[in-house]
Amino acid sequence: MCGICGFVSTSTRSRPGSSEIVRAMSDAIAHRGPDGEGVWVDDAAGIGFGHRRLAFIDLTSGGLQPMSSASGRHVVTFNGEIYNYRELRGELESAGHSFRSQSDTEVLIEACERWGVEAAVKRLIGIFAFGLWDREERTLYLVRDQLGVKPLYWGEIDGTLLFGSELKALIAHPQWRAEIDRDALTAYFRHNYVPAPHTIYRGVFKLPPGSVLTLRRGAAPSITAYWDAWSVAREGFDTPFDLPESVVVDQLEAVLKNAVKSQMVADVPIGAFLSGGIDSSTVVALMQAQSEHPVRTFTIGFREGDYDEAGHARAVAHHLGTEHTELFVSPDDARDLIPSIADWFDEPFGDSSQLPTFLVAQMTRRHVTVALSGDGGDEVFAGYDRYLHADRLWRHIRPIPRALRRGAARMLRAVPATVWDRLSAPLPRSLRSRPLGDMLHKIAAIIGLNDEDAIYRFLMSQWKDPENLVLGGHEPRGILGDASVARGIPDFISRMQALDAVTYLPDDILAKVDRTSMAVALEARVPLLDPRVVAFAWRLPPPLRIRHGKGKWLLRQVLHRYVPDALVERPKMGFGMPIGIWLRGPLRDWAEDLLNEERLRADGLLDPKPVRQKWHEHLSGRRDWQYALWGVLMFQEWKRRWSDGRSVSTIRAA
Numbered sequence: 001m002c003g004i005c006g007f008v009s010t011s012t013r014s015r016p017g018s019s020e021i022v023r024a025m026s027d028a029i030a031h032r033g034p035d036g037e038g039v040w041v042d043d044a045a046g047i048g049f050g051h052r053r054l055a056f057i058d059l060t061s062g063g064l065q066p067m068s069s070a071s072g073r074h075v076v077t078f079n080g081e082i083y084n085y086r087e088l089r090g091e092l093e094s095a096g097h098s099f100r101s102q103s104d105t106e107v108l109i110e111a112c113e114r115w116g117v118e119a120a121v122k123r124l125i126g127i128f129a130f131g132l133w134d135r136e137e138r139t140l141y142l143v144r145d146q147l148g149v150k151p152l153y154w155g156e157i158d159g160t161l162l163f164g165s166e167l168k169a170l171i172a173h174p175q176w177r178a179e180i181d182r183d184a185l186t187a188y189f190r191h192n193y194v195p196a197p198h199t200i201y202r203g204v205f206k207l208p209p210g211s212v213l214t215l216r217r218g219a220a221p222s223i224t225a226y227w228d229a230w231s232v233a234r235e236g237f238d239t240p241f242d243l244p245e246s247v248v249v250d251q252l253e254a255v256l257k258n259a260v261k262s263q264m265v266a267d268v269p270i271g272a273f274l275s276g277g278i279d280s281s282t283v284v285a286l287m288q289a290q291s292e293h294p295v296r297t298f299t300i301g302f303r304e305g306d307y308d309e310a311g312h313a314r315a316v317a318h319h320l321g322t323e324h325t326e327l328f329v330s331p332d333d334a335r336d337l338i339p340s341i342a343d344w345f346d347e348p349f350g351d352s353s354q355l356p357t358f359l360v361a362q363m364t365r366r367h368v369t370v371a372l373s374g375d376g377g378d379e380v381f382a383g384y385d386r387y388l389h390a391d392r393l394w395r396h397i398r399p400i401p402r403a404l405r406r407g408a409a410r411m412l413r414a415v416p417a418t419v420w421d422r423l424s425a426p427l428p429r430s431l432r433s434r435p436l437g438d439m440l441h442k443i444a445a446i447i448g449l450n451d452e453d454a455i456y457r458f459l460m461s462q463w464k465d466p467e468n469l470v471l472g473g474h475e476p477r478g479i480l481g482d483a484s485v486a487r488g489i490p491d492f493i494s495r496m497q498a499l500d501a502v503t504y505l506p507d508d509i510l511a512k513v514d515r516t517s518m519a520v521a522l523e524a525r526v527p528l529l530d531p532r533v534v535a536f537a538w539r540l541p542p543p544l545r546i547r548h549g550k551g552k553w554l555l556r557q558v559l560h561r562y563v564p565d566a567l568v569e570r571p572k573m574g575f576g577m578p579i580g581i582w583l584r585g586p587l588r589d590w591a592e593d594l595l596n597e598e599r600l601r602a603d604g605l606l607d608p609k610p611v612r613q614k615w616h617e618h619l620s621g622r623r624d625w626q627y628a629l630w631g632v633l634m635f636q637e638w639k640r641r642w643s644d645g646r647s648v649s650t651i652r653a654a
Contacts, residue, residue: 002054002065003032003518004077005164006131007173008140008215009046010156018048021173026050028172029165032079032518040066040075046160047133047140049077050169054369054521063103069113070100073136076109079165080128080150081523083262083530088123117141118212122226125262125531129207131163140215146227147376147529148196148209148506151514154221155204161215166515167199167346178204180643185348185605185635186473189466192350192631193508195478200347200638209506227531230479233498234488236538245554248544252536253558259530260286260372268369271296273360273524274324276312278383278552278559278568279374283527285562287372288320297322298364298371300329300356302578315567327363329356331586334577338590341634342641344515349638350462350631351508352579358516365522375509376529379500380537381552382545386459387493394452394492402450409448412440417622438623452492453485456499462628469610479503493546501534580626584619591615591629594636603639606632 005025018041026037033052041048051065066077082088085104088111093099095114099106104126111120112132127149132141142163144152153170154163157177162170170176178201188194196206207213210227241248260283264270272287274280274297287295297317301310310326317324334355341354364371378384397405417437445464449455457480463469479485479502489495510526517524527533540554547553559568583591593599595615600608611632617623 002079003029003052003165003169004050004079004129004131004152005029005162005169006049006077007047007160007162008133009160010215010217011046011159018043018046022048022050025162025164025169025172026052028168031521032165034521036064038065038077040068040077042133042135045133045135045138049075049131049133051077054523063101063105065105067103067105067109069109070097071113073134074109074113075133075135076105076112076130078105078108078128078130080126080130080145081525082108082124082126082128083265084123084125112141117143118224118226121212127525129165138217140213142207142213142215144207144209144211146210146531147229147501147510147526147534149510149514149526149529151511152207153199153204154207154213155201156221157203161221165518167201167204168343170204171346178202180605182470182473182605183476186466186470186475187478188348188350188635189463189469189628189631190461190475191504191508192462192627192634193511194347194349195476195503195507198476206507209502229501229534230488230498232531232535233494233501233538236535237489237491237494237498239539240541241539241544245544245557248540249554249557252554253561255530255533255536256282256527256558257286257290259527259533261290262530263372263525263527264290266370269296269367270370270372271298271364271368272322272372273297273364273374274299274313274317274322275374276309276314276316276568277374278556279377279528280313281316281374281563281568282377282555282559283372283374284316284322285320285559286527288322289562294321294323296368297324298326298360298367299324300327300360300363302329312567312570316563319563319567325363325367327359329359329577331582333359334582335587335590338587338637339641340519342638344519345511345638346642347638348631348635349511349515350627350634351512352577352627352630354512354516355577357512358519361517361522361524362520365520368522370523370525371517372525372527373513374528375513375524375526376505376534377552377555379497379505379509380528380534381540381555382493382497383551383555384496384500385551387496387551388546388549390452390455390459390496391493393446394455397447398452400447406448409444412444415440417441417617421622451486453480453483453495456480456492456496460504462631469606471605471607491542493542497538579630580618580624583626583629584621588619591633594633594640595629599636605639 019039022039030052033054036053038051049066066075068075082104085107089107092110097110121143128145129150129152130143151165153167158175160175162173164170181202184194184198184200194200196208211223211225213221213223215221272284274284284297299310299313337355420437420440467473467475489498513524544554595611597608597612600606614625614628618625
């Protein structure tokens with residue numbers, strides 16, 4: 001993993017001083033690559049590439065970037081790793097090409113030159129984002145990997161196309177100017193992340209996963225897909241395996257072992273994140289099975305027992321014989337990190353698991369340079385509890401006429417939550433694990449919905465009505481609002497998996513892992529998102545994905561060959577922090593300052609009324625609004641960091 005950046009003039013004007021501009025852009029993302037830097041410019045063509053290097057394959061100068069092809073026709077700046085580069089190198093050598101280094105970057109650029117960009121990237125297995133300049137055709141290509149593991153931002157400003165691994169690289173360009181996109185902000189408050197292709201800035205975009213942006217002189221940028229997760233999922237669900245279960249388990253184990261082995265290749269120390277759950281335990285088990293030495297594993301824990309998985313991870317590590325390290329996190333640890341969050345993400349990002357993810361990455365980096373993680377397993381193997389809950393709920397309420405359901409919902413909502421809470425007071429404490437009013441109002445909101453897709457959107461929404469929160473904001477219509485998706489994948493659970501894979505996975509989970517790991521210059525690899533694993537998993541028929549009320553059934557069968565059931569079979573916990581508790585305690589003063597009504601009103605972006613209402617309800621304990629409030633707090637922190645007249649020149653309604 002590294003950091004890339006660059007620009008190309010879309011007019012005929014040259015850009016003198018390009019080296020200094022590119023270096024400033026590169027310096028803004030220096031944390032992504034502390035092992036070296038490189039700049040390449042062609043002032044006559046109005047183009048410049050920058051690169052920050054985190055070295056893990058071919059640590060010599062042969063891997064330095066930006067890199068030119070042997071012929072000199074192409075130049076590349078590349079972030080990531082090509083896991084099958086040795087096979088591709090062999091093909092190129094058989095065709096007569098001689099290589100100067102052992103780096104995968106050289107294989108990438110020579111493959112693009114020989115086979116063409118789109119044909120080459122279709123053959124890549126890895127995590128990558130790169131910019132490639134064709135000096136002969138004067139054409140720029142920007143490419144992002146299949147699942148969106150590595151980020152790539154781009155935008156056109158005053159006749160110049162800018163790109164980079166993070167927004168801060170674009171912000172460092174002297175032509176940068178931007179304003180907050182209120183429509184994107186509205187979408188942010190629904191999801192607690194800004195969904196692609198949008199960013200928080202108007203006119204600046206995320207390149208979609210599996211895409212190539214092409215910019216030819218005198219033409220507008222065009223984006224084409226070379227790999228489409230939605231289409232691959234739909235094809236897989238339409239052509240399920242028809243094989244004995246034991247055969248499919250064997251095949252999945254082989255595919256996973258190959259993916260893990262290919263991602264263990266590095267010329268630097270390597271380890272793994274271990275929570276003790278199904279996904280990370282499977283990755284670590286397959287690593288240890290293919291390693292001659294104990295694998296280094298890392299986990300964090302919390303003093304609050306409902307959030308702590310450290311003991312489970314420790315037990316798995318002991319069974320597998322790994323060299324295990326753990327860290328326990330306190331509210332002070334979280335509070336100390338909060339001012340840094342806006343620097344990690346460049347745009348508002350409200351997934352509170354950003355904090356433990358950073359802390360485990362920070363601890364891991366003290367020992368290794370590369371770490372494998374189990375991210376992606378929930379989406380690919382149907383592991384989220386919400387899949388089961390949403391499907392089960394819809395099956396129960398679907399036979400009830402919609403009018404009756406809506407009537408029942410109105411009756412439940414007619415009684416204030418506080419009244420329901422008082423009515424539940426005589427019940428034994430064991431039956432009052434959560435406020436009754438909060439629970440009944442959420443049930444009312446769900447049973448009154450029109451269809452199963454509305455239930456999914458409800459469960460994925462932090463603010464259910466974000467247009468009533470953002471002044472002048474209109475939520476963009478994305479795939480979650482597209483009624484045709486139900487026809488493409490009729491099975492509800494399969495559809496939820498595929499929707500997560502093209503939205504929540506790249507824009508939340510993978511963005512979180514990339515920014516937090518890169519903040520400490522740690523390369524995080526995700527073997528469960530090897531495209532071959534993904535394509536295989538989406539061919540699993542429903543009984544091999546979900547059985548006996550549990551997801552990941554087939555993945556569990558592979559894991560049980562290495563780890564006893566008792567060590568890993570337990571209710572899913574997720575990877576979060578006790579934010580709700582801390583907002584009522586050690587983080588309360590910080591939150592109150594950012595949620596101050598006068599501050600909100602003066603900014604002119606958010607309606608203070610719903611924010612203050614949720615804040616008061618949360619403090620009273622009547623409702624749990626930790627996720628919705630954390631999204632507001634992260635936006636406020638981001639705005640405090642970046643709305644300085646340089647990164648956001650104007651803040652106004654659309």
